[in-house]
Amino acid sequence: MSISQSSARDKAKILAEALPYIQRFHGKTIVVKYGGNAMVEENLKQGFARDVVLLKLVGMNPVIIHGGGPQIDLMLKRVGKQGEFIQGMRVTDAETMDVVEMVLGGSVNKDIVNLINRHGGKAVGLTGKDGAFIRAKKMLVKDRDKIGEWISIGQVGEIESVDPSLITLLDSQDFIPVIAPIGVGENGESYNINADLVAGKLAEILRAEKLILLTNTPGVLDKNGQLLTGLSAQRVDELFADGTISGGMLPKIGSALDAVKKGVKSCHIIDGRVEHALLLEILTDQGVGTLIRDL
């Protein structure tokens, strides 16, 4: 057999092996959080878009929620502001909120929509203000210095409710929703919401089969930098307590746990810097990253 014949055979074998996964997830909703840190290289972004289109074409309903923390930081720098985070949340004054809406609702959202469409999908970009589908209120965080007290970090939102009808309508017409994590308050004010929290809540409300969080680490790492392939709720509590989990990983794990407790079948934190990480996770039995379970 020639080399080209054997490599064609290998390819056919891999395609055939995807069949049980395609059958299992056909018609199911897969919520994908695309982190700002995973959107680093052009070829990876193209690969991500192709993977999403493929999932849709084989009958799944991918719903994309994107972040854009590093992209917001870049724009803040340009206008002479320094980004500040408290407990993984960006302190958001009115000027920062304008930048967040411009970057997340504008450039990052449209960039992803355009990429997916160029690869043959029908993506539609939304923020939670469209159809007022993500209602939010001001989030307060615990004051580290004064026990029992809470502080404001500006226009940072926590989700009050999500109306899934706009998303299901788009799904039913073969569109791929691409959502920027911006919510609307009762007086029409904008809220900057951490994208992991939006992804977790949407996965719950849409009764998703899977929640996949694409980020810039191989998964959740222990104190020695080793990948933790599976995490139970109890183990997560221990990792929170001993400080192994910090910064941007805090909201990720928090929302992953919430989602699995509320019925999402599985949640995975995976490395978006690996080519075709999405396909590896969904269509092969090669487990990648960290699986969070409700045990």
Ligand SMILES: Nc1ncnc2c1ncn2[C@@H]1O[C@H](COP(=O)(O)OP(=O)(O)O)[C@@H](O)[C@H]1O
């Ligand atoms: N235990 C941990 N394992 C892996 N990453 C961690 C851990 N604790 C904190 N982190 C940090 O969380 C980051 C991922 O969160 P974040 O920067 O918000 O990414 P994203 O833009 O994908 O949401 C990692 O790059 C790492 O610096």
Ligand SMILES: CC(=O)N[C@@H](CCC(=O)OP(=O)(O)O)C(=O)O
């Ligand atoms: C309140 C809050 O922190 N909002 C985030 C929203 C974007 C985000 O979550 O982006 P990543 O997923 O790339 O981290 C922010 O302003 O950076």
